[in-house]
Amino acid sequence: MPRHRFITLEEQKQIDELLRELLKNSDAKTALLLDQGGFLMSVQGFTEHLDPQTIAVLAAGSFATTRELAKLIGEEGFTVMFHQGRRDNIHISAVGKDALMVIIFENTTTIGMVRLFARDTAKKLDAILDVINNRKAQSPMGNIPVQQ
Amino acid sequence: MSTVNFATREITCKIVYYGPGLSGKTTNLLFIHKKIPAKHRSDMVSLATDGDRTLFFDFLPLVTHAVKGFTTKFQLYTVPGQVFYNATRKLVLQGVDGIVFVADSAWNRMNDNHESFINMKENLEDYEVTLEEIPYVLQFNKRDLPDAAPVDYMNNLLNREKQRVPGFESIAVRGTGVFETLNAISRMVLVKLINELSANKEN
Ligand SMILES: Nc1nc2c(ncn2[C@@H]2O[C@H](COP(=O)(O)OP(=O)(O)OP(=O)(O)O)[C@@H](O)[C@H]2O)c(=O)[nH]1
Numbered sequence: 001m002p003r004h005r006f007i008t009l010e011e012q013k014q015i016d017e018l019l020r021e022l023l024k025n026s027d028a029k030t031a032l033l034l035d036q037g038g039f040l041m042s043v044q045g046f047t048e049h050l051d052p053q054t055i056a057v058l059a060a061g062s063f064a065t066t067r068e069l070a071k072l073i074g075e076e077g078f079t080v081m082f083h084q085g086r087r088d089n090i091h092i093s094a095v096g097k098d099a100l101m102v103i104i105f106e107n108t109t110t111i112g113m114v115r116l117f118a119r120d121t122a123k124k125l126d127a128i129l130d131v132i133n134n135r136k137a138q139s140p141m142g143n144i145p146v147q148q
Numbered sequence: 149m150s151t152v153n154f155a156t157r158e159i160t161c162k163i164v165y166y167g168p169g170l171s172g173k174t175t176n177l178l179f180i181h182k183k184i185p186a187k188h189r190s191d192m193v194s195l196a197t198d199g200d201r202t203l204f205f206d207f208l209p210l211v212t213h214a215v216k217g218f219t220t221k222f223q224l225y226t227v228p229g230q231v232f233y234n235a236t237r238k239l240v241l242q243g244v245d246g247i248v249f250v251a252d253s254a255w256n257r258m259n260d261n262h263e264s265f266i267n268m269k270e271n272l273e274d275y276e277v278t279l280e281e282i283p284y285v286l287q288f289n290k291r292d293l294p295d296a297a298p299v300d301y302m303n304n305l306l307n308r309e310k311q312r313v314p315g316f317e318s319i320a321v322r323g324t325g326v327f328e329t330l331n332a333i334s335r336m337v338l339v340k341l342i343n344e345l346s347a348n349k350e351n
């Protein structure tokens with residue numbers, strides 16, 4: 001894992017756009033991209049009354065717990081988690097090796113649709129994240145002065 | 149792992165409060181949370197047992213303007229100190245940028261402090277991180293206890309890596325020393341980030 005990660009303007013735009021496309025195609029409500037530590041990289045869609053940062057941290061924690069559980073029973077790890085509510089459902093899936101996508105959707109769409117487009121979007125996102133994560137420490141910025 | 153986002157002009161760093169059970173890690177975060185002006189305050193997440201012992205972690209996001217032209221976000225986490233929670237404790241350390249080791253000053257907790265410190269080094273090793281590369285400070289908490297061990301003694305016990313680090317006396321229940329500790333570690337994390345960035349620029 002890199003020690004620092006740099007996200008450029010262009011990359012952020014691409015990520016946001018992919019998530020918006022996913023929402024349009026799958027008819028889901030909200031989509032978040034985060035790393036496995038819970039760091040939020042993008043949130044798109046409906047966010048009123050939602051606290052995306054907290055959702056990200058809890059989803060990452062819960063995914064990490066599940067992964068460790070999987071290891072204990074000799075599984076390599078689960079790549080999808082799905083929780084069904086009365087009206088809202090939450091779908092958490094791995095994006096490459098160190099990112100996660102959280103999709104919140106109502107019963108107006110189906111888990112099948114969400115899964116289908118999530119898989120497709122994950123592939124595209126993974127390609128962008130790969131560039132970000134393999135960027136050599138070389139920073140595209142100058143010195144950033146710390147204020148005293 | 150700190151993240152610099154040029155689209156949102158945000159820098160995000162992760163700081164973890166580590167230490168033995170009941171040493172006061174959660175109390176540090178509770179005090180910081182209480183002091184954030186209401187309009188900037190977001191919820192603190194605590195995954196705890198009925199008895200208020202941390203089960204997985206506490207999480208508190210902080211927004212500052214320590215770096216010109218960037219919003220600097222610190223994500224504060226605590227680990228569960230109880231020995232048998234090591235699996236979740238290790239998960240919290242993933243991607244850490246700076247550590248506050250909260251030690252309990254009570255005489256009868258010296259062994260636990262020491263064990264927790266060793267456990268921290270072992271868990272970091274699993275992520276291929278050593279204490280030489282990660283900024284950390286010590287906090288000697290519960291200085292109000294009548295049987296508090298002398299600071300020199302605690303330094304001897306815990307501050308014996310190649311590089312000595314700052315140690316802060318605190319009484320977290322009253323907030324004494326809490327912000328001194330936080331300011332020191334956040335500054336150390338940022339200075340390191342900026343040094344590494346400018347070093348890379350010259351290559
Ligand atoms: N006397 C005294 N008690 C303190 C101080 N700081 C915290 N405590 C008390 O110590 C107890 C444990 O504090 P926590 O902050 O929950 O401890 P923790 O390190 O988060 O414990 P775990 O979650 O089990 O790892 C609480 O009852 C606190 O009120 C202090 O400075 N002095």
Ligand SMILES: [Mg+2]
Nearest residue numbers: 173174201202
């Ligand atoms: Mg705690």
